[in-house]
Amino acid sequence: MQFTPTMTGINSPDPLQHAFKVKSAPHAGRSNSRPLTLDSQQWQQWWQQPSQATQRALYIHLPFCRKRCSFCNFFENGTNPEKVSRYVDTLVEQLRIAADTPLGNSRAFDTVYVGGGTPTDMQADEIFRLGEAIQRFKLVDDVEITLEGRLNGFDDDKWQAANQSGFNRFSFGVQSFDTDVRIAAGRFDDKTVLLNRLAELSQHPSASVVIDLIFGLPGQTMDVWQQDLQAVIDTGVHGVDLYQLIGLSGSRMDHAKGKGKVIAPANSQYQADSQTRANMYAIGANHFEAHNWQRLSSCHWRRDARERSIYNTLAKSGIEILPFGAGAGGSIHGHGCMNGRDLKQWHQAHNSTPDTVQTVPAQVPQMIMPPNPSAALDAVIKRGLDTGLLDTRLLPAKLAKHLTPLFEQWQHNGLTDFSSPLLSLTLAGRFWNVNLQTGLFEFLAANPLKQDLAA
Ligand SMILES: C[S@@+](CC[C@H](N)C(=O)[O-])C[C@H]1O[C@@H](n2cnc3c(N)ncnc32)[C@H](O)[C@@H]1O
Ligand code: SF4
Known part of the structure; x- marks a missing residue:
């Protein structure tokens, strides 16, 4: 061996x-397999074929952000209102077509995830229209529908539009509550604004509000981390993800590192080393478990049963996920699919398919992997x-x-x-x-x- x-x-x-x-x-x-080429006839056949899955999801991708955060390489396109509006129009149309196909309507969806990028950057009416388009699919009675994003700009109109159109789970990236750490990382809003808004939204009688924290950000000392953890409890949110900072290639942080620099708060160049980050994880895990939060995965904890994390759990179980949008990933009839990120090409694929013959969603540039036998x-x-x-x-x-x-x-x-x-x-x-x-x-x-x- x-x-x-x-x-x-x-x-x-x-x-x-x-x-x-x-x-x-x-x-x-x-x-270890090679991508497949799928011709347009096979693509049509995929959508004419009923689903064989026992559980399934929709994943809808919004590849827009207003700012490029220092640690992140998910940034794809700047949030330009006209571009977002055109993108949402196309998405809604494609979802409408998909919902009426044999693949789309052959069984109910257990969970839907609208991720990004920053989907909360959509206007209230766009959120509402997207929510309505999701409701055209058969959904299980207790379906979980998540909207991802951040608190900045997510005003009452957007919150209401989301609630009224069926979203029932909200995943906000906070990363750290500490104002200095946030400014250095390129985040909007200070600690007080975040605490108040989260406390307000978490009062909702049924929606689940969850947040992401990162440990290991520049300026985030152990003391700051402990305050971050306590803030999670104090806000009343229903779930939390704790992510170790990963040096993602292509991020601003990564570019700075290449030049021997750290993007850090003006008053602190501190950055936790790998051993300290391990301790930060342990302190985080113990903190939530001491407050009787339940661990659902190695990085996710919930306050109570309102938070279910169905999408994240099922996505790791290899279920069918129909992907929509530039940069969306999923799995159709057992084949892994990753849509190309290029927005122009994505739009071109739709424009080159006349509406009159569209009985299945447009085939966008994408990488398709053969089914994994194991x-x-x-x-x-x-x-x-x-x-x-x-x-x-x-x-x-x-x-x-x-x-x-x-x-x-x-x-x-x-x-x-x-x-x-x-x-x-x-x-x-x-x-x-x-x-x-x-x-x-x-x-x-x-x-x-x-x-x-x-x-
Ligand atoms: C696709 S991002 C969307 C977040 C959202 N747009 C926001 O502004 O918070 C999802 C999550 O990935 C995590 N993430 C991003 N870059 C990371 C990194 N370098 N290391 C660890 N986690 C990271 C963050 O916690 C983030 O909330
Ligand atoms: S953390 Fe969110 S807003 Fe910031 S670059 Fe990544 S996806 Fe965009």
Whole structure:
């Protein structure tokens, strides 16, 4: 058996800080197949074919932001009101067409996610029209419909338009409440504005309001982090995601680093090192668990059952996701799909398809991957490691046996407690869970299991 430290981590007295050198990637996965070319006839056939999925989602992408935050590389296009309006018109039209196709209407959707970019930058009437377009699809009774974005500019008109058109979950990027940290990161609004607005929105009788925090931002000392964590509780929001800062290539921060600079607050050049960030994660996890919040994944906690996080949970389980918009990703009939980000090409694809013959959504430039034969297994593994508990009885017996030496190495390195059949991740394992997922797929690539998995 071949092992490497990137699969197993290393043995150290403090696995939380030292099991791996660095988080391997934002998400794990394996892909060794080549993209497919789909001709327009096959595209038409896809939409004429009813869904075979047991659970499914819609993902709708809004690739606009008003400002390029220092840490982020999701920025695609500046928010120009005319451009957004034209984009939303096209999206709404495409959703209308899709909802009437056999693929679109053959079974109800469990969850819908409008992500970006910054979808909350849409005007109130655009949010409303998009919400209405979503309602044309068959949706399960307790469907979750999320609108992503930020609090700045998300005024009462937008909030009401969203509520009235069916959105029932709001995911706002806060990143840090600290005003100095925020200014350096290129965020709008100071701490007081955020605290007040979140407290106000969280009073809604049923909608779930969740926020994202990042740990490791320049100027964000441990003291600032503890205040950030306390602010989450004080605002009354229903859920929180804690993300370790990843050095994303193409971000402003990354460019500055290339020149030996740090984009930091005027009064502090502090930036937590990797070990401190591990401690920040531990303090965050313990903070929410001490307040009786429930952990739904390694980075997401909820105050109570109002927050369900259905999209994020199901997306990791490899379900069908119909993608709409430039830069949207999803999965159709088992094929991974990633729409091209180029807005001009995306519009051109729609303009070159005459309305009169449009019975299926326009085929936009996109990358299509062949079905992954082990998708169902990968989903069990990813979901188990992400939630912190992998029940190995859900794996074929031969695969579970084949992976046992790897699980034992993880146990030896303080990342898991393996008491067969349950593999539960320690706090350190949860912090490094993306490395564990990547490491497991690396292990299988280096030590393939050739026997018949069905046995
Ligand atoms: C696609 S962004 C959308 C956020 C929203 N537009 C906003 O302004 O807050 C989703 C989330 O990705 C996370 N994110 C972005 N860049 C990151 C980085 N470099 N490291 C870790 N998380 C990051 C942030 O927490 C952010 O809220
Ligand atoms: S954090 Fe949000 S607003 Fe800032 S660049 Fe990323 S996607 Fe755009």
